[in-house]
Amino acid sequence: MTDLTSMTIAEAKAGLANKSFTSLELTDAHLAAIEAARSLNAFILETPDQARAMARAIDARIARGEGGPLAGIPLGIKDLFATKDVRTTACSKILGNFVPPYESTVTSQLWRDGAVMLGKLNNDEFAMGSSNETSCFGPVVNPWRREGSNTSLVPGGSSGGSASAVAALLCMGATATDTGGSIRQPAAFTATVGVKPTYGRCSRWGIVAFASSLDQAGPIARTVRDSAILMRSMAGHDPKDTTSVDIGVPDYEAAIGKSVKGMKIGIPKEYRLDGMPAEIEKLWTEGAAWLKAAGAELVEVSLPHTKYALPAYYIVAPAEASSNLARYDGVRYGLRVPGRSIGELYENTRAEGFGDEVRRRVMIGTYVLSAGYYDAYYLRAQKVRTLIKKDFEDCFAKGVNAILTPATPSAAFGVGEKGGADPVEMYLNDIFTVTVNMAGLPGIAVPAGKDAQGLPLGLQLIGRPFDEQTLFSLGEVVEQAAGRFTPPRWW
Numbered sequence: 001m002t003d004l005t006s007m008t009i010a011e012a013k014a015g016l017a018n019k020s021f022t023s024l025e026l027t028d029a030h031l032a033a034i035e036a037a038r039s040l041n042a043f044i045l046e047t048p049d050q051a052r053a054m055a056r057a058i059d060a061r062i063a064r065g066e067g068g069p070l071a072g073i074p075l076g077i078k079d080l081f082a083t084k085d086v087r088t089t090a091c092s093k094i095l096g097n098f099v100p101p102y103e104s105t106v107t108s109q110l111w112r113d114g115a116v117m118l119g120k121l122n123n124d125e126f127a128m129g130s131s132n133e134t135s136c137f138g139p140v141v142n143p144w145r146r147e148g149s150n151t152s153l154v155p156g157g158s159s160g161g162s163a164s165a166v167a168a169l170l171c172m173g174a175t176a177t178d179t180g181g182s183i184r185q186p187a188a189f190t191a192t193v194g195v196k197p198t199y200g201r202c203s204r205w206g207i208v209a210f211a212s213s214l215d216q217a218g219p220i221a222r223t224v225r226d227s228a229i230l231m232r233s234m235a236g237h238d239p240k241d242t243t244s245v246d247i248g249v250p251d252y253e254a255a256i257g258k259s260v261k262g263m264k265i266g267i268p269k270e271y272r273l274d275g276m277p278a279e280i281e282k283l284w285t286e287g288a289a290w291l292k293a294a295g296a297e298l299v300e301v302s303l304p305h306t307k308y309a310l311p312a313y314y315i316v317a318p319a320e321a322s323s324n325l326a327r328y329d330g331v332r333y334g335l336r337v338p339g340r341s342i343g344e345l346y347e348n349t350r351a352e353g354f355g356d357e358v359r360r361r362v363m364i365g366t367y368v369l370s371a372g373y374y375d376a377y378y379l380r381a382q383k384v385r386t387l388i389k390k391d392f393e394d395c396f397a398k399g400v401n402a403i404l405t406p407a408t409p410s411a412a413f414g415v416g417e418k419g420g421a422d423p424v425e426m427y428l429n430d431i432f433t434v435t436v437n438m439a440g441l442p443g444i445a446v447p448a449g450k451d452a453q454g455l456p457l458g459l460q461l462i463g464r465p466f467d468e469q470t471l472f473s474l475g476e477v478v479e480q481a482a483g484r485f486t487p488p489r490w491w
């Protein structure tokens, strides 16, 4: 029998359909892989009993000819998604052992379509971070290492567990969320494919909120096709999320292999940063050449407000976070640290329950929303956001179908290497990704090459609103040209 963990979702679907193996066998193979990879710290909760029960049930469904589009496929779930009767913590001490009595819409759609849950995946606390180092469960280790080195590298964040688990063949795909880059940056750091859909494409219901006007769920998978397969199940209108948009979900997989001939691809000149590593520059040029060879037309475009995106994001996101996180008061759920008065109980609980980065965001957010500073910071950042969105609109109005940029300004870095003294050093990771969230657009990160140390690098494609299909078509061109990358197994 073929190795059950190294297949793509598309291959596994075919194998399940022609009865080469059962979902239970596929699930068991992944549970064993997870057990053998505990040193990566990607899974913070393994749910083997539930996984086997789901797999048996789906095997019966398949036998009756009733399997759905994800029938029997084992997945990992970021711990930001509420899973009914399964502990959900957002990797924060403040949620303690919270067990939701409900299921998030996105995960419920995955189970509806026959997927199997292997367990919950590590992430930065409340998804705040770019390295998975802010998790109360400790950092996740990237399965990739620099050539000839044993240094532990971060998998990126905040969906570090998702990216690491998919890259290390612990699950066939994973859910993730992206507020400023948390799907695309970890995908780029681990040679996986990450899709941040258009704002409103996937329901946010049942996902722990970070910054509600920016948060979007999406998949991390090993191929562009697999990410398209997962997207179809994750997307869709949900009346329980008022920002979810009522547009039919297309067959994203049908976009794979579609010709990109004649498409106009924008290369934004403002993304060519001073001091950008030559390797990133080279990768970008190479990516453009691949798209050109496939028949696309490349045009230089200008997104003049790009340089304000990061500072504006670090006002809008903390502002919304400070408001969203007000609910963690020690009364409603999770951790409770008593005090002599109710005020003291709130203070003690929040001081004990939130980690440093979350506290920093709450303080920044409260400050920029305070009466004296609201206009100067929050309102101003919202105006900047409108201008950033307009930059993209102008560009698309000129007939540009998608925009090509690097996904990250560097490859994966070492655990503990960045952001210790200066948090801005960590925030700079998001330089190419936050604009997309600020404008509500879809973006995909696709593995495109390696740096001199043998670490994966990714390219990003940014699309028109609700045109994820074009990103899948273009992403597959990049994937075909670049090839696929798998880390050598050492764990």
Ligand code: GLN
Pocket: 127, 128, 129, 130, 157, 158, 177, 178, 179, 180, 181, 182, 183, 210, 317, 430
């Ligand atoms: N790294 C960014 C932040 O820390 C983005 C995180 C995310 O997308 N959830 O805010």
